[in-house]
Amino acid sequence: MxxxxxxxxxxxxxxxxPDHEHDGMRVLVDRVWPRGIAKADAEFDEWDKEIAPSTELRKWYGHDPQRWPEFTRRYREELATPEMREALRELRRRAGTGTLTLLTAVKDPEHGHTKVLAEELRHTR
Known part of the structure; x- marks a missing residue:
């Protein structure tokens, strides 16, 4: 086994x-490019905007903590689609067995999609 x-x-x-010693593979997982960062100055390995919540869900949520439980449920539904399951597996594969750092521009990562995405990646095989 x-x-x-x-x-x-x-x-x-x-x-x-960036913490080059501990960050491992760094992936921006926002659908929208972060304000104030020039693409030439971006310090990450790739931008995987397709794994982010849909535009409709992101706009509905609006980072309102009152909507966090429902946002989490809806985003998990999006992540459960066959296309997203495959995207999760591919992201895990590219990261290998080291550290994967999910990058986001949201001000409150505790109520951001990256928290949900990290949990899903830890459990996706």
């Missing part, structure tokens, strides 16, 4: 200074 190596997933704001 073989067990898959565990992927270490962490969430950071894209505006924080």
């Amino acid at each position: 073989s067990t898959k190596p565990k992927l270490n997933v962490q969430v950071r704001r894209v505006y924080e200074e």
